[in-house]
Amino acid sequence: GAVVSQHPSRVICKSGTSVKIECRSLDFQATTMFWYRQFPKQSLMLMATSNEGSKATYEQGVEKDKFLINHASLTLSTLTVTSAHPEDSSFYICSARVLGNTGELFFGEGSRLTVL
Amino acid sequence: AQSVTQLDSQVPVFEEAPVELRCNYSSSVSVYLFWYVQYPNQGLQLLLKYLSGSTLVKSINGFEAEFNKSQTSFHLRKPSVHISDTAEYFCAVAKANAGNMLTFGGGTRLMVKP
Numbered sequence: 474g475a476v477v478s479q480h481p482s483r484v485i486c487k488s489g490t491s492v493k494i495e496c497r498s499l500d501f502q503a504t505t506m507f508w509y510r511q512f513p514k515q516s517l518m519l520m521a522t523s524n525e526g527s528k529a530t531y532e533q534g535v536e537k538d539k540f541l542i543n544h545a546s547l548t549l550s551t552l553t554v555t556s557a558h559p560e561d562s563s564f565y566i567c568s569a570r571v572l573g574n575t576g577e578l579f580f581g582e583g584s585r586l587t588v589l
Numbered sequence: 590a591q592s593v594t595q596l597d598s599q600v601p602v603f604e605e606a607p608v609e610l611r612c613n614y615s616s617s618v619s620v621y622l623f624w625y626v627q628y629p630n631q632g633l634q635l636l637l638k639y640l641s642g643s644t645l646v647k648s649i650n651g652f653e654a655e656f657n658k659s660q661t662s663f664h665l666r667k668p669s670v671h672i673s674d675t676a677e678y679f680c681a682v683a684k685a686n687a688g689n690m691l692t693f694g695g696g697t698r699l700m701v702k703p
Contacts, residue, residue: 479632507690516693517633566632568691578691579594580625580633 475501479581486557489587493553494584495512496567502547503569507578508540511564523550557588591616591682593694600701604672610665610697612654612680619685622663624654627677627696636678639663640685675701 476499486492504525507515509570521542522530529542539561541553550569556562564585568578596611615618620642625633637648644656654665664681680694 477632514696516695517688519692522690554660564630568633577623577635577638579635582632583630585630 474570475569475579476551477503477567477579477581479565479567479584481584482582483587485587485589488558489556491553491555492514492527492586493551494565494567495587496550496552496569496581498548498569498579501569501571503549503550503571506544506550506567506569507566507582508542508550508552511566511583512535513564517566518585520552554586562586562588591620591684591692593680593682595678595680595690595694595697596673597697598695599700601702602670603702605669607668608666608670608674608688608699610678610680610699612663612665612694614661614663614682616661616682616684621685622654622656623681623683623685623691624652624663624665625679625681625693627679629676631693633679670701672701672703674699681699 478497480495482524484498492575506523508520511517513535520535521540525544531537564583568580592615594613600654602608624636626636627633637646639646647653650665674686677696678694679697681691683691
């Protein structure tokens, strides 16, 4: 199957700093990528839909100025958590859809963010 | 809008016993259904999916799920579990032919004991 890679897998930062997480589709082109957030022992919550070459679409309640998403190419989307605070600590997962695919999404390995 | 309910948050089971993880969904339109598995500190891996056709779908590692439209269910089953099946399992639904935006259930932690 298609491979989606996230980097970094773990990051620890100080409160007030910004953190960038990359999501790459390694062997396919992805016009659309999705960013999810997962709190411990909970399900995944969709944060935003990232479309190549256009602005991301954010879900209700997600601050677009805090969670900056850039989808500059067909193989790369980035999520930047700006001015991170401890409550932003979470597991962030991206997924991508293969062009023309009818249903399946491929997920990255996830990035665990810890804000001290 | 779609919603997914996984009735059991945890399912403890002994090795080699059968298991069923329940999933019910609600939607006013046709849907695609998925089961994903998540091992600790990892992303999600697709286990199996139903898009159309045969209502019984199977994975390569012995899991199967049956789409039941009348009961709006997509329960996951395995006749004999292994320790390595211990993981979190998520049921998800997407509107058919509508861009793959997945809605996830709350997840079920399968704990296989020796």
